[in-house]
Amino acid sequence: MISKFKFNSDGLIPAIIQDAKTKRVLMMAWMNEPSIRQTLEKGMMCYWSRSRQKYWVKGETSGNVQKVIHWYVDCDSDTLLFEIEQTGGACHTGFESCFFQELDMSAEPRTVQEKPVFDAAETYKPSA
Amino acid sequence: MISKFKFNSDGLIPAIIQDAKTKRVLMMAWMNEPSIRQTLEKGMMCYWSRSRQKYWVKGETSGNVQKVIHWYVDCDSDTLLFEIEQTGGACHTGFESCFFQELDMSAEPRTVQEKPVFDAAETYKPSA
Numbered sequence: 001m002i003s004k005f006k007f008n009s010d011g012l013i014p015a016i017i018q019d020a021k022t023k024r025v026l027m028m029a030w031m032n033e034p035s036i037r038q039t040l041e042k043g044m045m046c047y048w049s050r051s052r053q054k055y056w057v058k059g060e061t062s063g064n065v066q067k068v069i070h071w072y073v074d075c076d077s078d079t080l081l082f083e084i085e086q087t088g089g090a091c092h093t094g095f096e097s098c099f100f101q102e103l104d105m106s107a108e109p110r111t112v113q114e115k116p117v118f119d120a121a122e123t124y125k126p127s128a
Numbered sequence: 129m130i131s132k133f134k135f136n137s138d139g140l141i142p143a144i145i146q147d148a149k150t151k152r153v154l155m156m157a158w159m160n161e162p163s164i165r166q167t168l169e170k171g172m173m174c175y176w177s178r179s180r181q182k183y184w185v186k187g188e189t190s191g192n193v194q195k196v197i198h199w200y201v202d203c204d205s206d207t208l209l210f211e212i213e214q215t216g217g218a219c220h221t222g223f224e225s226c227f228f229q230e231l232d233m234s235a236e237p238r239t240v241q242e243k244p245v246f247d248a249a250e251t252y253k254p255s256a
Contacts, residue, residue, distance in 0.1 A: 001231055001235045001236060001237060002235045014142060014156065016144050016153055016156060018153055022151070023146075023150070023151030023152065024151065025144055025146055025153065025209055027202070028142065028144060028202065028207045036235075040233050040234070040235060043233070068233070070230060071230070071231055072227040072228070072229055072230050072231065073227070073229050073231060074155070074156065074226040074227050074229075075219050075220065075221050075223070075226045075228070075229075076226070079156045079226075079227075081153055081227045091203050092203065093203050095203070098202040098203045098204070098207075099200040099201070099202050099207075099209045100200075100203070101200055101201050101202075101203075102198060102199070102200050103129055103199055103200065103201060105168050105171070105196070106168070107129045107130045107164075107168060108129060109129060
């Protein structure tokens with residue numbers, strides 16, 4: 001099926017990442033064909049970094065890996081959905097989800113009630 | 129906050145649409161600034177059609193409208209998440225979700241167990 005996926009002009013396809021148990025949406029990321037193949041081979045989410053122009057196993061630095069439970073392609077074959085088991089939190093800020101900031105109907109931010117689930121400064125500090 | 133959103137070079141930002149009650153991911157679509165403002169004003173999802181180059185209220189043809197319950201922006205301000213109340217189904221094929229096709233770890237399609245929730249041929253037939 002991968003050959004039928006509609007990658008954009010940069011060879012990328014968006015992937016929505018959802019917690020398999022709670023169904024909370026954790027993040028969206030971009031994948032290319034090699035990162036999809038590596039994800040399936042390892043059973044762990046692997047993305048394409050547009051800024052670093054390389055693919056990477058999610059959690060290789062933080063330990064916050066994502067184990068694939070189910071995955072789906074949409075009706076247009078241009079978006080993927082992965083249900084995963086998250087170790088730690090998905091967001092580089094330390095929150096469980098990248099979507100921790102709710103907005104109101106005037107597009108103003110609501111007060112964030114939840115707390116980070118890990119210490120991002122500690123997790124991502126440069127090694128000595 | 130809308131002025132802080134990171135739209136791509138086409139002025140678009142991806143929006144993930146999730147059922148507010150079941151948390152099922154229903155679809156992904158693209159929005160531009162006018163479609164976001166119209167969504168907030170009406171309280172109903174409104175998208176930008178890349179193929180038709182116009183914005184449209186989801187459900188204006190099918191009746192399958194999407195009422196906004198909550199919405200969020202991600203940590204990078206480049207993806208939106210809407211929790212909505214769906215009338216009928218979200219997918220133009222008649223399924224509840226655009227992500228009805230599960231794949232296995234060899235990227236082969238699994239048998240679809242669910243049934244469409246509406247008759248797409250009937251819903252979208254040209255008016256007489």
